[in-house]
Amino acid sequence: xxxxxxxxxxxxxxxxxxxxxxxxxxxxxxxxxxxxxxxxxxxxxxxxxxxxxxxxxxxxxxxxxxxxxxxxxxxxxxxxxxxxxxxxxxxxxxxxxxxxxxxxxxxxxxxxxxxxxxxxxxxxxxxxxxxxxxxxxxxxxxxxxxxxxxxxxxxxxxxxxxxxxxxxxxxxxxxxxxxxxxxxxxxxxxxxxxxxxxxxxxxxxxxxxxxxxxxxxxxxxxxxxxxxxxxxxxxxxxxxxxxxxxxxxxxxxxxxxxxxxxxxxxxxxxxxxxxxxxxxx
Amino acid sequence: xxxxxxxxxxxxxxxxxxxxxxxxxxxxxxxxxxxxxxxxxxxxxxxxxxxxxxxxxxxxxxxxxxxxxxxxxxxxxxxxxxxxxxxxxxxxxxxxxxxxxxxxxxxxxxxxxxxxxxxxxxxxxxxxxxxxxxxxxxxxxxxxxxxxxxxxxxxxxxxxxxxxxxxxxxxxxxxxxxxxxxxxxxxxxxxxxxxxxxxxxxxxxxxxxxxxxxxxxxxxxxxxxxxxxxxxxxxxxxxxxxxxxxxxxxxxxxxxxxxxxxxxxxxxxxxxxxxxxxxxxxxxxxxxxxx
Numbered sequence: 001x002x003x004x005x006x007x008x009x010x011x012x013x014x015x016x017x018x019x020x021x022x023x024x025x026x027x028x029x030x031x032x033x034x035x036x037x038x039x040x041x042x043x044x045x046x047x048x049x050x051x052x053x054x055x056x057x058x059x060x061x062x063x064x065x066x067x068x069x070x071x072x073x074x075x076x077x078x079x080x081x082x083x084x085x086x087x088x089x090x091x092x093x094x095x096x097x098x099x100x101x102x103x104x105x106x107x108x109x110x111x112x113x114x115x116x117x118x119x120x121x122x123x124x125x126x127x128x129x130x131x132x133x134x135x136x137x138x139x140x141x142x143x144x145x146x147x148x149x150x151x152x153x154x155x156x157x158x159x160x161x162x163x164x165x166x167x168x169x170x171x172x173x174x175x176x177x178x179x180x181x182x183x184x185x186x187x188x189x190x191x192x193x194x195x196x197x198x199x200x201x202x203x204x205x206x207x208x209x210x211x212x213x214x215x216x217x218x219x220x221x222x223x224x225x226x227x228x229x230x231x232x233x234x235x236x237x238x239x240x241x242x243x244x245x246x247x248x249x250x251x252x253x254x255x256x257x258x259x260x261x262x263x264x265x266x267x268x269x270x271x272x273x274x275x276x277x278x279x280x281x
Numbered sequence: 282x283x284x285x286x287x288x289x290x291x292x293x294x295x296x297x298x299x300x301x302x303x304x305x306x307x308x309x310x311x312x313x314x315x316x317x318x319x320x321x322x323x324x325x326x327x328x329x330x331x332x333x334x335x336x337x338x339x340x341x342x343x344x345x346x347x348x349x350x351x352x353x354x355x356x357x358x359x360x361x362x363x364x365x366x367x368x369x370x371x372x373x374x375x376x377x378x379x380x381x382x383x384x385x386x387x388x389x390x391x392x393x394x395x396x397x398x399x400x401x402x403x404x405x406x407x408x409x410x411x412x413x414x415x416x417x418x419x420x421x422x423x424x425x426x427x428x429x430x431x432x433x434x435x436x437x438x439x440x441x442x443x444x445x446x447x448x449x450x451x452x453x454x455x456x457x458x459x460x461x462x463x464x465x466x467x468x469x470x471x472x473x474x475x476x477x478x479x480x481x482x483x484x485x486x487x488x489x490x491x492x493x494x495x496x497x498x499x500x501x502x503x504x505x506x507x508x509x510x511x512x513x514x515x516x517x518x519x520x521x522x523x524x525x526x527x528x529x530x531x532x533x534x535x536x537x538x539x540x541x542x543x544x545x546x547x548x549x550x551x552x553x554x555x556x557x558x559x560x561x562x563x564x565x566x567x568x569x570x571x572x
Contacts (some may be wrong), residue, residue: 091297098294128309151301209396
Protein backbone atom coordinates (compact mmCIF):
# COMPACT_ATOMS: atom_id res chain seq x y z
CA UNK A 1 0.00 0.00 0.00
CA UNK A 2 1.25 3.43 -0.90
CA UNK A 3 2.12 5.75 1.91
CA UNK A 4 -0.69 8.16 2.57
CA UNK A 5 -0.01 11.86 2.51
CA UNK A 6 -0.10 14.01 5.60
CA UNK A 7 -3.17 16.07 4.55
CA UNK A 8 -5.06 12.82 3.98
CA UNK A 9 -4.21 11.54 7.45
CA UNK A 10 -5.14 14.86 8.99
CA UNK A 11 -8.53 14.76 7.26
CA UNK A 12 -9.13 11.23 8.50
CA UNK A 13 -8.24 12.22 12.00
CA UNK A 14 -10.64 15.19 12.06
CA UNK A 15 -13.32 12.90 10.73
CA UNK A 16 -12.85 10.44 13.59
CA UNK A 17 -12.83 13.27 16.11
CA UNK A 18 -16.16 14.44 14.71
CA UNK A 19 -17.62 10.95 14.60
CA UNK A 20 -16.66 10.39 18.23
CA UNK A 21 -18.02 13.72 19.43
CA UNK A 22 -21.38 13.08 17.78
CA UNK A 23 -21.40 9.53 19.16
CA UNK A 24 -20.93 10.98 22.64
CA UNK A 25 -23.90 13.28 22.14
CA UNK A 26 -26.09 10.44 20.86
CA UNK A 27 -25.07 7.80 23.39
CA UNK A 28 -24.30 10.13 26.29
CA UNK A 29 -27.85 10.32 27.67
CA UNK A 30 -27.97 6.49 27.76
CA UNK A 31 -24.66 6.33 29.62
CA UNK A 32 -25.94 8.96 32.04
CA UNK A 33 -29.11 6.91 32.51
CA UNK A 34 -27.06 3.83 33.36
CA UNK A 35 -24.60 5.73 35.56
CA UNK A 36 -27.36 7.43 37.56
CA UNK A 37 -29.16 4.13 38.07
CA UNK A 38 -26.02 2.62 39.58
CA UNK A 39 -25.50 5.40 42.08
CA UNK A 40 -26.69 5.47 45.65
CA UNK A 41 -29.00 8.30 46.70
CA UNK A 42 -26.08 10.05 48.41
CA UNK A 43 -23.72 9.88 45.46
CA UNK A 44 -26.24 11.08 42.92
CA UNK A 45 -25.71 14.72 43.80
CA UNK A 46 -22.09 14.43 44.86
CA UNK A 47 -19.59 16.77 43.22
CA UNK A 48 -17.66 16.48 41.06
CA UNK A 49 -20.09 14.42 38.98
CA UNK A 50 -18.81 10.99 38.10
CA UNK A 51 -19.72 8.93 35.09
CA UNK A 52 -18.56 5.80 36.83
CA UNK A 53 -19.99 5.68 40.35
CA UNK A 54 -17.55 5.55 43.22
CA UNK A 55 -19.21 2.47 44.59
CA UNK A 56 -21.51 0.78 42.14
CA UNK A 57 -24.80 -0.05 43.79
CA UNK A 58 -27.73 -1.94 42.35
CA UNK A 59 -29.88 -0.74 45.23
CA UNK A 60 -32.09 1.40 43.02
CA UNK A 61 -33.03 -1.65 40.93
CA UNK A 62 -34.22 -3.41 44.07
CA UNK A 63 -36.04 -0.22 45.04
CA UNK A 64 -37.82 0.04 41.71
CA UNK A 65 -39.05 -3.54 41.96
CA UNK A 66 -40.24 -2.97 45.52
CA UNK A 67 -42.01 0.28 44.61
CA UNK A 68 -43.83 -1.05 41.56
CA UNK A 69 -44.43 -4.42 39.93
CA UNK A 70 -41.78 -3.68 37.32
CA UNK A 71 -41.13 -7.29 36.36
CA UNK A 72 -44.85 -7.67 35.73
CA UNK A 73 -44.68 -4.56 33.49
CA UNK A 74 -41.91 -6.28 31.51
CA UNK A 75 -44.07 -9.37 31.18
CA UNK A 76 -47.14 -7.32 30.12
CA UNK A 77 -45.19 -5.38 27.50
CA UNK A 78 -43.68 -8.58 26.21
CA UNK A 79 -47.05 -10.32 26.01
CA UNK A 80 -48.78 -7.44 24.23
CA UNK A 81 -45.93 -6.74 21.80
CA UNK A 82 -45.51 -10.45 20.90
CA UNK A 83 -49.22 -11.14 20.37
CA UNK A 84 -49.67 -7.93 18.39
CA UNK A 85 -46.66 -8.79 16.21
CA UNK A 86 -48.08 -12.24 15.55
CA UNK A 87 -51.38 -10.61 14.61
CA UNK A 88 -49.72 -8.16 12.26
CA UNK A 89 -47.65 -10.82 10.49
CA UNK A 90 -50.66 -13.12 10.00
CA UNK A 91 -53.24 -10.57 8.91
CA UNK A 92 -50.91 -8.46 6.77
CA UNK A 93 -49.39 -11.45 4.98
CA UNK A 94 -52.82 -12.88 4.15
CA UNK A 95 -53.95 -9.57 2.68
CA UNK A 96 -50.62 -8.99 0.93
CA UNK A 97 -50.92 -12.41 -0.71
CA UNK A 98 -54.36 -11.58 -2.06
CA UNK A 99 -53.18 -8.18 -3.33
CA UNK A 100 -50.03 -9.61 -4.91
CA UNK A 101 -51.33 -12.78 -6.49
CA UNK A 102 -55.10 -12.82 -6.90
CA UNK A 103 -57.50 -11.18 -9.28
CA UNK A 104 -60.74 -9.83 -7.87
CA UNK A 105 -63.13 -6.95 -8.31
CA UNK A 106 -62.29 -3.75 -6.53
CA UNK A 107 -58.69 -4.77 -5.85
CA UNK A 108 -57.11 -1.43 -6.80
CA UNK A 109 -59.72 0.59 -4.92
CA UNK A 110 -59.37 -1.45 -1.72
CA UNK A 111 -55.57 -1.29 -1.90
CA UNK A 112 -55.66 2.46 -2.44
CA UNK A 113 -58.04 3.02 0.49
CA UNK A 114 -55.84 0.84 2.69
CA UNK A 115 -52.71 2.82 1.83
CA UNK A 116 -54.59 6.10 2.27
CA UNK A 117 -55.31 5.16 5.90
CA UNK A 118 -51.61 5.76 6.60
CA UNK A 119 -52.39 9.47 6.32
CA UNK A 120 -55.01 9.40 9.11
CA UNK A 121 -53.63 10.66 12.40
CA UNK A 122 -54.42 8.35 15.31
CA UNK A 123 -56.15 11.24 17.10
CA UNK A 124 -59.00 10.96 14.60
CA UNK A 125 -59.63 7.26 15.10
CA UNK A 126 -58.80 6.89 18.79
CA UNK A 127 -62.17 8.08 20.11
CA UNK A 128 -64.41 5.80 18.01
CA UNK A 129 -62.05 2.89 18.66
CA UNK A 130 -62.27 3.65 22.38
CA UNK A 131 -66.06 3.47 22.15
CA UNK A 132 -65.84 0.09 20.40
CA UNK A 133 -63.57 -1.20 23.15
CA UNK A 134 -65.94 0.17 25.79
CA UNK A 135 -68.84 -1.60 24.07
CA UNK A 136 -66.86 -4.85 24.12
CA UNK A 137 -66.03 -4.36 27.81
CA UNK A 138 -62.31 -4.29 27.03
CA UNK A 139 -61.36 -1.12 28.90
CA UNK A 140 -58.47 -1.85 31.28
CA UNK A 141 -57.69 -5.15 29.54
CA UNK A 142 -54.83 -6.15 27.26
CA UNK A 143 -57.30 -7.17 24.53
CA UNK A 144 -57.83 -3.52 23.67
CA UNK A 145 -54.12 -3.25 22.88
CA UNK A 146 -53.31 -6.37 20.87
CA UNK A 147 -56.57 -7.54 19.26
CA UNK A 148 -56.67 -4.67 16.71
CA UNK A 149 -53.29 -5.88 15.44
CA UNK A 150 -55.02 -9.00 14.11
CA UNK A 151 -57.00 -6.79 11.73
CA UNK A 152 -54.26 -5.82 9.33
CA UNK A 153 -52.38 -2.61 8.73
CA UNK A 154 -51.28 -0.51 5.80
CA UNK A 155 -47.55 -0.51 6.50
CA UNK A 156 -47.22 -4.29 6.90
CA UNK A 157 -49.45 -5.12 3.96
CA UNK A 158 -47.54 -2.74 1.73
CA UNK A 159 -44.17 -4.11 2.81
CA UNK A 160 -45.15 -7.75 2.29
CA UNK A 161 -47.00 -7.12 -0.97
CA UNK A 162 -43.86 -5.52 -2.40
CA UNK A 163 -41.89 -8.59 -1.41
CA UNK A 164 -44.46 -11.16 -2.59
CA UNK A 165 -44.51 -9.50 -6.01
CA UNK A 166 -40.86 -10.39 -6.50
CA UNK A 167 -41.45 -14.14 -6.02
CA UNK A 168 -41.32 -15.73 -9.52
CA UNK A 169 -44.65 -16.71 -11.05
CA UNK A 170 -43.03 -19.92 -12.43
CA UNK A 171 -42.58 -21.23 -8.93
CA UNK A 172 -46.27 -20.75 -8.26
CA UNK A 173 -47.29 -22.41 -11.54
CA UNK A 174 -45.09 -25.41 -10.88
CA UNK A 175 -46.57 -25.86 -7.44
CA UNK A 176 -50.09 -25.55 -8.84
CA UNK A 177 -49.43 -28.30 -11.41
CA UNK A 178 -48.33 -30.52 -8.52
CA UNK A 179 -51.79 -29.97 -7.05
CA UNK A 180 -50.85 -27.41 -4.45
CA UNK A 181 -53.84 -25.35 -3.31
CA UNK A 182 -53.86 -21.59 -2.83
CA UNK A 183 -53.62 -21.67 0.93
CA UNK A 184 -50.81 -24.23 0.95
CA UNK A 185 -49.00 -22.08 -1.59
CA UNK A 186 -49.26 -19.12 0.80
CA UNK A 187 -48.35 -21.11 3.88
CA UNK A 188 -45.61 -23.38 2.53
CA UNK A 189 -44.05 -21.31 -0.23
CA UNK A 190 -44.73 -17.59 0.14
CA UNK A 191 -44.27 -17.31 3.90
CA UNK A 192 -41.00 -19.29 4.10
CA UNK A 193 -39.57 -17.47 1.08
CA UNK A 194 -40.39 -14.09 2.57
CA UNK A 195 -38.48 -14.46 5.81
CA UNK A 196 -36.50 -11.21 5.30
CA UNK A 197 -39.63 -9.11 4.78
CA UNK A 198 -41.45 -10.83 7.62
CA UNK A 199 -38.49 -10.28 9.93
CA UNK A 200 -38.53 -6.60 9.03
CA UNK A 201 -42.23 -6.29 9.74
CA UNK A 202 -41.84 -8.26 12.98
CA UNK A 203 -39.06 -6.10 14.44
CA UNK A 204 -40.84 -2.89 13.51
CA UNK A 205 -44.12 -4.05 14.88
CA UNK A 206 -42.61 -5.40 18.11
CA UNK A 207 -40.71 -2.17 18.67
CA UNK A 208 -43.79 -0.06 17.91
CA UNK A 209 -46.03 -1.89 20.38
CA UNK A 210 -43.31 -2.09 23.01
CA UNK A 211 -42.66 1.65 22.90
CA UNK A 212 -46.26 2.82 22.45
CA UNK A 213 -47.56 5.16 25.13
CA UNK A 214 -50.79 6.67 23.76
CA UNK A 215 -52.88 3.47 23.68
CA UNK A 216 -51.73 2.01 27.00
CA UNK A 217 -52.37 5.39 28.62
CA UNK A 218 -55.90 5.48 27.21
CA UNK A 219 -56.84 1.92 28.13
CA UNK A 220 -54.90 0.79 31.18
CA UNK A 221 -55.57 2.02 34.68
CA UNK A 222 -54.82 -0.88 37.08
CA UNK A 223 -51.20 -1.04 38.15
CA UNK A 224 -50.87 -4.78 37.53
CA UNK A 225 -52.02 -4.41 33.91
CA UNK A 226 -49.68 -1.59 32.93
CA UNK A 227 -47.01 -1.86 30.28
CA UNK A 228 -43.47 -0.60 30.81
CA UNK A 229 -44.16 2.75 29.16
CA UNK A 230 -47.15 3.68 31.36
CA UNK A 231 -45.47 2.13 34.40
CA UNK A 232 -42.39 4.22 33.78
CA UNK A 233 -44.44 7.38 33.30
CA UNK A 234 -46.24 6.64 36.59
CA UNK A 235 -42.93 6.00 38.35
CA UNK A 236 -41.58 9.30 37.11
CA UNK A 237 -44.67 11.09 38.37
CA UNK A 238 -44.20 9.54 41.81
CA UNK A 239 -40.40 9.51 42.27
CA UNK A 240 -39.20 12.22 39.89
CA UNK A 241 -40.88 14.94 41.93
CA UNK A 242 -38.98 13.67 44.97
CA UNK A 243 -35.80 13.83 42.89
CA UNK A 244 -35.09 10.15 43.36
CA UNK A 245 -33.73 9.99 39.86
CA UNK A 246 -31.55 6.96 40.48
CA UNK A 247 -34.73 4.91 41.04
CA UNK A 248 -36.45 6.39 37.96
CA UNK A 249 -33.35 5.72 35.84
CA UNK A 250 -33.23 2.11 36.99
CA UNK A 251 -36.77 1.77 35.65
CA UNK A 252 -35.74 3.42 32.39
CA UNK A 253 -32.79 1.05 31.99
CA UNK A 254 -35.08 -1.96 32.50
CA UNK A 255 -37.44 -0.61 29.85
CA UNK A 256 -34.90 0.19 27.11
CA UNK A 257 -32.63 -2.84 27.53
CA UNK A 258 -34.87 -5.37 25.70
CA UNK A 259 -35.33 -3.20 22.59
CA UNK A 260 -31.67 -2.25 22.52
CA UNK A 261 -30.78 -5.95 22.53
CA UNK A 262 -33.38 -6.64 19.84
CA UNK A 263 -31.96 -3.79 17.78
CA UNK A 264 -28.34 -4.92 18.06
CA UNK A 265 -29.36 -8.48 17.15
CA UNK A 266 -31.67 -7.59 14.27
CA UNK A 267 -30.01 -4.40 13.05
CA UNK A 268 -30.11 -5.07 9.34
CA UNK A 269 -33.89 -5.61 9.37
CA UNK A 270 -34.38 -2.18 10.90
CA UNK A 271 -32.31 -0.43 8.29
CA UNK A 272 -33.88 -2.46 5.50
CA UNK A 273 -37.38 -1.65 6.71
CA UNK A 274 -36.75 2.08 6.72
CA UNK A 275 -35.07 2.19 3.34
CA UNK A 276 -37.66 -0.10 1.71
CA UNK A 277 -40.59 2.05 2.74
CA UNK A 278 -38.60 5.23 2.33
CA UNK A 279 -37.43 4.89 -1.21
CA UNK A 280 -40.12 2.83 -2.86
CA UNK A 281 -43.02 4.44 -0.99
CA UNK B 282 -70.54 -23.50 -7.29
CA UNK B 283 -66.81 -24.00 -7.68
CA UNK B 284 -66.56 -20.77 -9.58
CA UNK B 285 -68.43 -18.96 -6.85
CA UNK B 286 -66.01 -20.23 -4.24
CA UNK B 287 -62.97 -19.26 -6.24
CA UNK B 288 -64.41 -15.78 -6.70
CA UNK B 289 -64.97 -15.54 -2.98
CA UNK B 290 -61.54 -16.83 -2.06
CA UNK B 291 -59.60 -13.54 -2.18
CA UNK B 292 -62.05 -12.05 0.28
CA UNK B 293 -61.33 -14.83 2.77
CA UNK B 294 -57.72 -13.67 2.82
CA UNK B 295 -58.88 -10.09 3.12
CA UNK B 296 -61.45 -10.62 5.89
CA UNK B 297 -59.22 -9.43 8.76
CA UNK B 298 -58.01 -6.42 6.79
CA UNK B 299 -61.46 -5.39 5.58
CA UNK B 300 -62.93 -5.77 9.07
CA UNK B 301 -60.11 -3.66 10.48
CA UNK B 302 -60.57 -1.08 7.77
CA UNK B 303 -64.29 -0.79 8.58
CA UNK B 304 -63.98 -0.78 12.37
CA UNK B 305 -60.66 0.81 13.22
CA UNK B 306 -59.74 3.17 10.40
CA UNK B 307 -62.06 4.13 7.54
CA UNK B 308 -65.17 3.42 9.62
CA UNK B 309 -63.76 5.22 12.64
CA UNK B 310 -63.01 8.24 10.47
CA UNK B 311 -66.68 8.52 9.52
CA UNK B 312 -67.93 8.05 13.10
CA UNK B 313 -65.43 10.58 14.34
CA UNK B 314 -66.62 13.07 11.74
CA UNK B 315 -70.24 12.68 12.89
CA UNK B 316 -69.15 12.95 16.53
CA UNK B 317 -67.48 16.27 15.82
CA UNK B 318 -70.97 17.80 15.39
CA UNK B 319 -72.18 16.63 18.79
CA UNK B 320 -71.93 17.62 22.39
CA UNK B 321 -71.08 14.38 24.15
CA UNK B 322 -69.69 13.78 27.60
CA UNK B 323 -70.05 9.97 27.60
CA UNK B 324 -72.46 9.80 30.57
CA UNK B 325 -75.31 11.54 28.73
CA UNK B 326 -76.40 10.63 25.18
CA UNK B 327 -74.82 12.66 22.36
CA UNK B 328 -76.61 15.85 21.39
CA UNK B 329 -76.40 17.28 17.86
CA UNK B 330 -75.06 20.82 17.94
CA UNK B 331 -74.10 21.34 14.30
CA UNK B 332 -70.98 23.45 13.97
CA UNK B 333 -71.04 24.32 17.68
CA UNK B 334 -67.73 22.67 18.49
CA UNK B 335 -66.00 24.33 15.58
CA UNK B 336 -67.28 27.76 16.50
CA UNK B 337 -66.31 27.42 20.16
CA UNK B 338 -62.86 26.41 18.95
CA UNK B 339 -62.62 29.61 16.89
CA UNK B 340 -63.56 31.66 19.95
CA UNK B 341 -61.26 29.88 22.36
CA UNK B 342 -57.99 31.62 23.16
CA UNK B 343 -56.59 28.39 24.52
CA UNK B 344 -57.30 26.58 21.27
CA UNK B 345 -55.43 29.23 19.26
CA UNK B 346 -52.57 29.06 21.73
CA UNK B 347 -52.40 25.28 21.29
CA UNK B 348 -52.67 25.63 17.54
CA UNK B 349 -49.82 28.16 17.52
CA UNK B 350 -47.70 25.95 19.78
CA UNK B 351 -48.09 23.04 17.39
CA UNK B 352 -46.91 25.16 14.46
CA UNK B 353 -44.08 26.60 16.52
CA UNK B 354 -42.93 23.09 17.41
CA UNK B 355 -43.09 22.02 13.76
CA UNK B 356 -41.29 25.10 12.43
CA UNK B 357 -38.47 24.67 14.91
CA UNK B 358 -38.06 20.92 14.79
CA UNK B 359 -38.49 19.97 11.12
CA UNK B 360 -35.83 22.22 9.51
CA UNK B 361 -33.39 21.56 12.35
CA UNK B 362 -33.91 17.84 12.11
CA UNK B 363 -33.49 17.76 8.33
CA UNK B 364 -30.32 19.86 8.35
CA UNK B 365 -28.66 17.92 11.16
CA UNK B 366 -29.61 14.48 9.89
CA UNK B 367 -28.33 15.31 6.41
CA UNK B 368 -25.05 16.45 7.94
CA UNK B 369 -24.94 13.21 9.91
CA UNK B 370 -25.63 11.12 6.81
CA UNK B 371 -22.81 12.87 4.96
CA UNK B 372 -20.54 12.19 7.90
CA UNK B 373 -21.21 8.45 7.95
CA UNK B 374 -21.61 8.04 4.18
CA UNK B 375 -17.99 7.26 3.41
CA UNK B 376 -17.00 3.70 4.32
CA UNK B 377 -14.14 4.14 6.75
CA UNK B 378 -12.99 1.65 9.35
CA UNK B 379 -15.44 1.33 12.22
CA UNK B 380 -18.22 3.27 10.50
CA UNK B 381 -20.79 0.55 11.28
CA UNK B 382 -20.21 1.19 14.98
CA UNK B 383 -20.97 4.91 14.60
CA UNK B 384 -24.07 4.29 12.50
CA UNK B 385 -25.35 1.90 15.16
CA UNK B 386 -24.65 4.42 17.91
CA UNK B 387 -26.49 7.23 16.12
CA UNK B 388 -29.53 5.03 15.70
CA UNK B 389 -29.89 4.06 19.38
CA UNK B 390 -32.28 6.91 20.32
CA UNK B 391 -34.63 5.86 17.51
CA UNK B 392 -35.29 2.38 18.87
CA UNK B 393 -35.67 3.47 22.50
CA UNK B 394 -39.09 4.51 23.72
CA UNK B 395 -39.80 8.23 23.81
CA UNK B 396 -40.92 7.71 27.41
CA UNK B 397 -37.53 6.42 28.61
CA UNK B 398 -35.64 8.97 26.56
CA UNK B 399 -37.79 11.89 27.72
CA UNK B 400 -37.33 10.84 31.34
CA UNK B 401 -33.55 10.99 30.99
CA UNK B 402 -33.77 14.36 29.28
CA UNK B 403 -35.99 15.77 32.01
CA UNK B 404 -33.18 14.81 34.40
CA UNK B 405 -30.57 16.38 32.11
CA UNK B 406 -32.67 19.56 31.91
CA UNK B 407 -33.02 19.93 35.67
CA UNK B 408 -32.20 23.63 36.38
CA UNK B 409 -29.95 23.11 39.42
CA UNK B 410 -28.63 19.57 39.29
CA UNK B 411 -29.12 18.65 35.64
CA UNK B 412 -26.05 17.80 33.61
CA UNK B 413 -26.70 20.47 30.95
CA UNK B 414 -26.81 23.44 33.31
CA UNK B 415 -23.95 22.08 35.39
CA UNK B 416 -21.88 21.85 32.23
CA UNK B 417 -22.85 25.36 31.14
CA UNK B 418 -21.90 26.72 34.55
CA UNK B 419 -18.67 24.84 35.22
CA UNK B 420 -17.27 24.79 31.70
CA UNK B 421 -18.53 28.02 30.17
CA UNK B 422 -19.53 30.08 33.16
CA UNK B 423 -23.05 30.60 31.81
CA UNK B 424 -26.10 30.49 34.05
CA UNK B 425 -28.41 28.15 32.11
CA UNK B 426 -32.16 28.78 31.77
CA UNK B 427 -34.73 26.85 33.77
CA UNK B 428 -35.49 24.85 30.60
CA UNK B 429 -38.72 22.92 31.08
CA UNK B 430 -40.11 25.26 33.71
CA UNK B 431 -39.40 28.43 31.74
CA UNK B 432 -42.17 29.52 29.36
CA UNK B 433 -39.66 30.68 26.72
CA UNK B 434 -37.32 27.72 26.92
CA UNK B 435 -39.71 24.80 27.47
CA UNK B 436 -40.64 24.45 23.80
CA UNK B 437 -37.08 24.72 22.44
CA UNK B 438 -36.04 22.16 25.05
CA UNK B 439 -38.75 19.80 23.87
CA UNK B 440 -37.71 20.37 20.26
CA UNK B 441 -34.07 19.67 21.03
CA UNK B 442 -34.90 16.34 22.63
CA UNK B 443 -37.23 15.31 19.78
CA UNK B 444 -34.70 16.24 17.13
CA UNK B 445 -32.03 14.24 18.95
CA UNK B 446 -34.39 11.25 19.14
CA UNK B 447 -35.31 11.31 15.45
CA UNK B 448 -31.92 12.09 13.88
CA UNK B 449 -30.92 8.46 13.32
CA UNK B 450 -34.12 7.64 11.48
CA UNK B 451 -33.73 10.49 8.98
CA UNK B 452 -30.04 9.72 8.70
CA UNK B 453 -30.71 6.18 7.50
CA UNK B 454 -33.11 7.45 4.81
CA UNK B 455 -30.64 10.11 3.68
CA UNK B 456 -27.87 7.52 3.65
CA UNK B 457 -29.86 5.29 1.31
CA UNK B 458 -30.50 8.31 -0.89
CA UNK B 459 -26.80 9.21 -0.98
CA UNK B 460 -25.87 5.69 -1.94
CA UNK B 461 -28.23 5.90 -4.91
CA UNK B 462 -26.40 8.85 -6.45
CA UNK B 463 -24.19 7.58 -9.25
CA UNK B 464 -20.47 8.21 -8.85
CA UNK B 465 -20.36 9.41 -12.48
CA UNK B 466 -21.90 12.76 -11.59
CA UNK B 467 -19.16 13.41 -9.08
CA UNK B 468 -16.51 12.33 -11.58
CA UNK B 469 -17.88 14.75 -14.16
CA UNK B 470 -17.95 17.56 -11.61
CA UNK B 471 -14.37 16.79 -10.59
CA UNK B 472 -13.21 16.89 -14.18
CA UNK B 473 -14.84 20.31 -14.46
CA UNK B 474 -12.75 21.32 -11.47
CA UNK B 475 -15.67 21.86 -9.08
CA UNK B 476 -14.54 22.07 -5.45
CA UNK B 477 -16.19 19.95 -2.75
CA UNK B 478 -18.75 22.58 -1.71
CA UNK B 479 -19.84 23.08 -5.34
CA UNK B 480 -20.18 19.34 -5.80
CA UNK B 481 -22.40 19.31 -2.72
CA UNK B 482 -24.55 22.20 -3.96
CA UNK B 483 -24.79 21.17 -7.59
CA UNK B 484 -24.74 17.38 -7.44
CA UNK B 485 -25.61 16.08 -3.99
CA UNK B 486 -28.45 18.43 -3.10
CA UNK B 487 -30.41 18.20 -6.39
CA UNK B 488 -29.88 14.45 -6.73
CA UNK B 489 -30.96 13.95 -3.14
CA UNK B 490 -34.04 16.18 -3.37
CA UNK B 491 -36.61 13.35 -3.75
CA UNK B 492 -35.25 11.82 -0.53
CA UNK B 493 -35.28 15.20 1.20
CA UNK B 494 -38.89 15.62 0.10
CA UNK B 495 -39.83 12.26 1.59
CA UNK B 496 -38.05 13.06 4.86
CA UNK B 497 -39.77 16.45 4.97
CA UNK B 498 -43.23 14.91 4.54
CA UNK B 499 -42.89 12.22 7.20
CA UNK B 500 -41.32 14.66 9.65
CA UNK B 501 -44.09 17.20 9.10
CA UNK B 502 -46.80 14.59 9.65
CA UNK B 503 -45.04 13.29 12.74
CA UNK B 504 -44.39 16.67 14.30
CA UNK B 505 -48.01 17.78 14.05
CA UNK B 506 -48.89 14.74 16.17
CA UNK B 507 -46.32 15.23 18.93
CA UNK B 508 -47.75 13.68 22.10
CA UNK B 509 -45.35 11.59 24.16
CA UNK B 510 -42.78 14.34 24.67
CA UNK B 511 -45.49 16.62 26.04
CA UNK B 512 -46.90 13.86 28.22
CA UNK B 513 -43.58 13.07 29.93
CA UNK B 514 -41.67 16.35 29.89
CA UNK B 515 -44.21 19.04 30.67
CA UNK B 516 -47.86 17.89 30.57
CA UNK B 517 -48.35 20.99 28.45
CA UNK B 518 -46.90 23.48 30.97
CA UNK B 519 -45.58 25.88 32.08
CA UNK B 520 -48.60 28.15 31.51
CA UNK B 521 -49.61 26.05 28.47
CA UNK B 522 -46.36 26.95 26.72
CA UNK B 523 -45.91 23.41 25.39
CA UNK B 524 -49.54 22.33 25.10
CA UNK B 525 -49.74 20.77 21.64
CA UNK B 526 -52.82 19.90 19.64
CA UNK B 527 -52.42 16.16 19.95
CA UNK B 528 -51.99 16.32 23.73
CA UNK B 529 -54.91 18.74 24.07
CA UNK B 530 -57.14 16.37 22.08
CA UNK B 531 -56.12 13.53 24.39
CA UNK B 532 -56.90 15.67 27.46
CA UNK B 533 -60.31 16.68 26.14
CA UNK B 534 -61.27 13.13 25.21
CA UNK B 535 -59.92 11.12 28.10
CA UNK B 536 -59.53 13.53 31.01
CA UNK B 537 -62.37 16.05 30.51
CA UNK B 538 -64.54 13.52 28.59
CA UNK B 539 -65.54 16.09 25.98
CA UNK B 540 -65.71 13.50 23.22
CA UNK B 541 -67.42 15.71 20.63
CA UNK B 542 -65.08 18.65 21.12
CA UNK B 543 -62.06 16.35 20.98
CA UNK B 544 -63.32 14.78 17.76
CA UNK B 545 -63.76 18.18 16.13
CA UNK B 546 -60.21 19.18 17.06
CA UNK B 547 -58.91 15.88 15.73
CA UNK B 548 -60.55 16.79 12.44
CA UNK B 549 -58.88 20.17 12.43
CA UNK B 550 -55.56 18.39 13.00
CA UNK B 551 -56.35 15.99 10.15
CA UNK B 552 -57.22 18.90 7.85
CA UNK B 553 -54.04 20.78 8.76
CA UNK B 554 -51.91 17.71 8.03
CA UNK B 555 -53.66 17.15 4.70
CA UNK B 556 -53.35 20.78 3.66
CA UNK B 557 -49.70 21.11 4.62
CA UNK B 558 -48.87 17.85 2.83
CA UNK B 559 -50.81 18.91 -0.25
CA UNK B 560 -49.06 22.28 -0.21
CA UNK B 561 -45.69 20.54 -0.06
CA UNK B 562 -46.63 18.33 -3.01
CA UNK B 563 -47.47 21.49 -4.99
CA UNK B 564 -44.28 23.19 -3.88
CA UNK B 565 -42.06 20.23 -4.71
CA UNK B 566 -42.26 21.03 -8.43
CA UNK B 567 -40.07 24.03 -7.69
CA UNK B 568 -37.26 22.19 -5.97
CA UNK B 569 -37.48 18.42 -6.25
CA UNK B 570 -35.46 17.03 -9.09
CA UNK B 571 -36.46 13.66 -10.52
CA UNK B 572 -33.48 12.78 -12.70
